[in-house]
Amino acid sequence: MFASSRFTMRRRGIAMVGTAAALALTLAACGSSSDSSSMPGMDHGAKTSASSSPGASPSTGDMPGMDHMAAADGLSDSKDGYRLTSHDAALASGKRAAYRFTVNGPDAKPVTAFAVDQTKRMHVYAIRSDLTGFQHIHPVMAADGTWTADLASLAPGSWRMFASFTPDTGTGKGKDLVLSRTVTVPGTTTKTPLPAAAGSAEVDGYTVTVKGEPMAGMACPLTVTVSKDGEPVTDLQPYLDTYAHLTAFHEGDAAFAHLHPTTAVNGELGGPALSFHAELPTSGDWRLFLQFQTGGRLHTAALTLSVG
Known part of the structure; x- marks a missing residue:
């Protein structure tokens, strides 16, 4: 399920116009999600890295869009004239903290008009440099364009704050963007090694199993x-x-x-199998965070995926 940008969707649509033989070659190179063997590279150290929290009320919708494709890695604070700005260079450790930021447009003024993407106008992701401590937050915007993301307790270390959004006006209207900045949380820092790869993960009594063989830079099927x-x-x-x-x-x-x-979301309840469009841009180990909801409670499973 790689979520991709609308531009990438159009580009992929053009690239997909070809012969059946070309498609077959692509699937053969990636591996099939219907293969009976487990996908190599999935483990999450479930008991220490998974978390759960009360979830939002259920909603229904059509097939999710393929947006926010990894054509950009989100590691810059600016792109296409848009800039993520914040006065918060450090946040307190061991307690809740508020991260405040604005998105300035090409005219250097704060953007206040954002399109709704997956029911929200802004998605914020906080991740520690060793890929622990993941948080996914939907901040609140003030009238002047200042966003406030209320974070749970942060462990000492370097954190990166990603803002994922789509301007609803100006030159970037309709364009999916991901920008980020780093913040420091003071205190004694202990680096947690990335867990080894495996085929499944556990969280809150649930087992998440992944099948498929994603290759860097290729669109490949994935099944969870x-x-x-x-x-x-x-x-x-x-x-x-x-x-x-x-x-x-x-x-x-x-x-x-x-x-x-x-x-596609078809009704109030789904599962057990979910199909994903995977297109990770580079090889190496990736830390995946899968969020799903049951009984009004949100579960987050963390997994390590090795991409060839």
Whole structure:
């Protein structure tokens, strides 16, 4: 499920116009999500890295869009004339903190008009440099264009704050953008090694299994299956207009990729299998955070994926 930008969708649509033989070659190179073997490279250190929190009320929608493609890695604070600005260079450790920022447009003025994407006008992702401590937040904007993201307790270290949005006016109207800045959380820092790769992960009693063989820079199918106590889970509730939300960060530089399932939301309950369009731009280890909702509660499973 790689979520891709609308521009990338158009580009992929052109690239996909070809012979059936070319498509077959692409799928053969990636591997098929229907293969019975588990995908190499999925493990999350479930008991220490997974989390859960109360979720939003269920919503329904059509097939999730393929936006926020990893054509840009989100590691810059500016792109196409838009700039992420913030006076918060440091945040307190061990307690809740508020991260405030604005998005300035090509005219250097704060942008106040944003399009709704997956039911929200702004998505903020906080990730520690060792890819621990993931948070996905939907901030609130003041009339002057200042956004406030209320963060849960942060561990000491270097954190990167990603802002994912789509301007609804100006030269960037309709363009999906991801910008980021780093902040420091003072205190004694302990680096957590990235967990080894495996085929499944556990969170809150659920088992998440992933199948497929993604290759760097290629569009490949990916399947995620959710089970509990050995039984398939069929009560996944829509969350942000999908049955699951997937975000990935690259080991070393924390490059960003936003993925969405290609499985259409059809009713109040879904599962157990979800199909994803995977297109990670570079090889290496990626830390994936899969968010899904059951019984009004949001679960977050963390997994390590090795991409060839």
